[in-house]
Amino acid sequence: MKPHGPIPPGFRADPDDMLLIGGDRAEALADMAGDTPLFVYDSAMLTARVAEWRAAMPAEVQLHYAMKANPYAPLLAWMARLVDGFDVASGGELKAALASGMSAADISFAGPGKRDRELEAAIAAGATLNLESAGEAERALSIADHLGVVPRLAVRVNPDFDLKGSGMKMGGGAKPFGVDAADVPSLVRRLIDAGADWQGFHIFAGSQALDAAAIAETQAQTVALAGRLANDIGHSPALVNLGGGMGVPYFPGDKAVDVAAVGDALAATLTARDPVLAGSRFAMELGRWLVAEAGVYLTRIVDRKTSHGETFLVTDGGLHHQLAASGNFGTVIRRNYPIAVAGRFGAAPAETVSVVGCLCTPLDRLGDQVALPGAAVGDLIAIFQAGAYGASASPATFLGQGPAREMLV
Numbered sequence: 193m194k195p196h197g198p199i200p201p202g203f204r205a206d207p208d209d210m211l212l213i214g215g216d217r218a219e220a221l222a223d224m225a226g227d228t229p230l231f232v233y234d235s236a237m238l239t240a241r242v243a244e245w246r247a248a249m250p251a252e253v254q255l256h257y258a259m260k261a262n263p264y265a266p267l268l269a270w271m272a273r274l275v276d277g278f279d280v281a282s283g284g285e286l287k288a289a290l291a292s293g294m295s296a297a298d299i300s301f302a303g304p305g306k307r308d309r310e311l312e313a314a315i316a317a318g319a320t321l322n323l324e325s326a327g328e329a330e331r332a333l334s335i336a337d338h339l340g341v342v343p344r345l346a347v348r349v350n351p352d353f354d355l356k357g358s359g360m361k362m363g364g365g366a367k368p369f370g371v372d373a374a375d376v377p378s379l380v381r382r383l384i385d386a387g388a389d390w391q392g393f394h395i396f397a398g399s400q401a402l403d404a405a406a407i408a409e410t411q412a413q414t415v416a417l418a419g420r421l422a423n424d425i426g427h428s429p430a431l432v433n434l435g436g437g438m439g440v441p442y443f444p445g446d447k448a449v450d451v452a453a454v455g456d457a458l459a460a461t462l463t464a465r466d467p468v469l470a471g472s473r474f475a476m477e478l479g480r481w482l483v484a485e486a487g488v489y490l491t492r493i494v495d496r497k498t499s500h501g502e503t504f505l506v507t508d509g510g511l512h513h514q515l516a517a518s519g520n521f522g523t524v525i526r527r528n529y530p531i532a533v534a535g536r537f538g539a540a541p542a543e544t545v546s547v548v549g550c551l552c553t554p555l556d557r558l559g560d561q562v563a564l565p566g567a568a569v570g571d572l573i574a575i576f577q578a579g580a581y582g583a584s585a586s587p588a589t590f591l592g593q594g595p596a597r598e599m600l601v
């Protein structure tokens with residue numbers, strides 16, 4: 193038997209032990225959707241998550257949603273009313289963000305390799321570009337000139353540090369992201385001299401960290417770096433985007449981030465900040481922390497078989513929707529995501545099984561030798577922490593399968 197990750201708090205069952213999502217029975221949601229596999233996102237959990245963040249953070253810090261974590265249109269429209277801005281990373285995401293109701297002035301566009309037509313769309317809409325290089329800056333300036341508009345331009349800084357303990361490092365050393373800190377002052381002066389509306393800095397050091405102290409240390413380094421750069425430039429940034437980094441517990445032993453501790457440390461950091469940043473606004477950009485827990489992936493057992501003494505539950509889902517849960521999206525060692533039998537939620541484990549998907553590859557494993565209550569063909573398996581990097585970050589067309597259904601409840 194191998195352990196699985198912790199089921200997120202807040203999920204309950206009805207008296208028949210059927211998992212409830214947003215107050216609805218999992219089986220009823222599958223009926224409503226018409227078929228499985230199915231992603232269900234709980235809107236009330238999204239709202240509660242944002243409220244939890246706001247209660248913990250200093251009031252002056254804004255919250256941006258990094259929409260690559262989950263771009264499902266109804267979820268975006270819901271988030272647009274809850275957060276202060278969206279961070280996008282492609283022309284396609286920009287379009288979706290604008291369609292969600294978020295105002296262009298509250299959308300920022302980061303990401304390496306922005307094509308001219310993507311730069312043009314962002315400048316024409318009035319969104320902020322987080323510039324990733326001096327070359328991109330020149331292209332943006334000339335496109336804005338051509339359009340006859342003053343572009344809103346921020347500079348993404350490749351910091352000289354990274355986020356300790358993060359699952360994905362996005363700063364420190366040679367990186368395709370951002371402009372090396374040493375080269376930032378001259379680039380910002382160039383933008384200001386060219387007449388652009390310089391919006392400030394975007395400094396993103398890493399992702400999926402659970403240790404509040406490491407996140408706080410990175411934020412303190414980030415604010416200090418922004419202060420040094422601003423002094424060097426001789427202008428104060430309108431906005432310092434501090435990045436994000438707050439992760440969620442996917443695996444056995446993982447503990448949720450102590451959000452209150454992050455907030456207290458950030459308040460102290462901002463109180464002590466360099467005077468050059470006195471009038472600057474601050475933002476955090478979060479993806480998975482905001483949306484992962486609100487999502488559940490429901491997949492139906494199609495077959496049950498044994499091989500060399502091991503029991504397999506074969507489902508209609510798989511890595512084509514849940515690449516991360518299968519262990520094939522940026523993980524070195526495969527470990528089990530939180531998983532349950534939806535119709536026996538909370539019941540004691542009765543057997544050790546491996547839950548696999550329907551793809552013809554040994555990589556397609558959703559639960560490896562996990563202890564679960566007994567389950568039969570036709571039962572629903574629930575995978576948790578499915579609200580981020582699921583549907584849109586998995587190869588849905590692999591083996592001709594096609595996308596899962598999605599639903600916001």
Ligand SMILES: *Cc1c(COP(=O)(O)O)cnc(C)c1O
Pocket residue numbers: 258260261279302396399400435436437438477478479480481580
């Ligand atoms: C991916 C990304 C995020 C979101 O990361 P999460 O781990 O989902 O919070 C935020 N900012 C930038 C620049 C990113 O590339």
